[in-house]
Amino acid sequence: MPNTITYTTFFNRVKESISDGTFAKLTMAKTIGNPELMNIYIRTNVDEIQLKLALTFKYQTEEEVKILNIEEGLNFLIPYINNPFMSALLFTTAADVTMKLNKKRVATITEQPPTFKNADPILLEYLSGK
Numbered sequence: 001m002p003n004t005i006t007y008t009t010f011f012n013r014v015k016e017s018i019s020d021g022t023f024a025k026l027t028m029a030k031t032i033g034n035p036e037l038m039n040i041y042i043r044t045n046v047d048e049i050q051l052k053l054a055l056t057f058k059y060q061t062e063e064e065v066k067i068l069n070i071e072e073g074l075n076f077l078i079p080y081i082n083n084p085f086m087s088a089l090l091f092t093t094a095a096d097v098t099m100k101l102n103k104k105r106v107a108t109i110t111e112q113p114p115t116f117k118n119a120d121p122i123l124l125e126y127l128s129g130k
Contacts, residue, residue, distance in 0.1 A: 006107040007081065010088065010099040011074050013109075017092040018044065018051070018070060021127045024091040024116035028080055030100075035084040036060055040077065044123040051126050081107075091116050 017023040026042035038058050045054035045067055053073035057064040068076055081088065082101055090097040096112045118124075 003081075003101075003105075003107040006099065006109060007078060010090070010097065010107075010109055011078075013097050014074060014090055015070065017090065017094070018123060021124060022092040022094045022119050023123055024093060024114075024119055026091070027089045028077060028085040028087075029089060030086040031084040032086060033084070037080075037084060040080060040085070042073065042077070044120045044126065046122060046126050051123070093117060093119050 014023070014026055023044065028040040028042075031038060036059050038060060041056040041058065043054050043056075045052045047067055050069065052067050052069050055066045055068065055073055055076065057066070066073075066076070077088075081099075082105055087098060087100045090099075091114070093114055093116055096115050097109060098112070099107055099109050101107050
């Protein structure tokens with residue numbers, strides 16, 4: 001898979017933003033065609049005492065939420081890249097990091113100034129309680 005290094009780099013940025021407390025949210029977007037699944041929104045969640053990810057699958061008529069540990073959650077997202085999503089957007093308080101696939105399905109990562117001034121409040125509360 002030629003995009004493996006790019007995927008790894010992007011998902012490492014996600015993990016870093018969670019561990020350093022700058023993570024705001026992650027969104028899988030820009031679908032191919034008109035699929036039933038429109039977006040996946042990822043935020044942090046605390047299950048008992050463990051930090052996890054809440055993956056919200058937004059379908060045309062409903063939403064479904066899965067709670068997974070961080071590594072499991074990120075690995076769960078990989079098959080959705082290129083089928084049906086062409087981009088993943090990481091929003092942090094340091095930068096907005098976008099991974100996009102072009103028409104030839106080659107992944108690239110770009111950075112822009114941050115959209116969010118504050119990190120995910122659940123993450124901040126969890127990190128302050130450690």
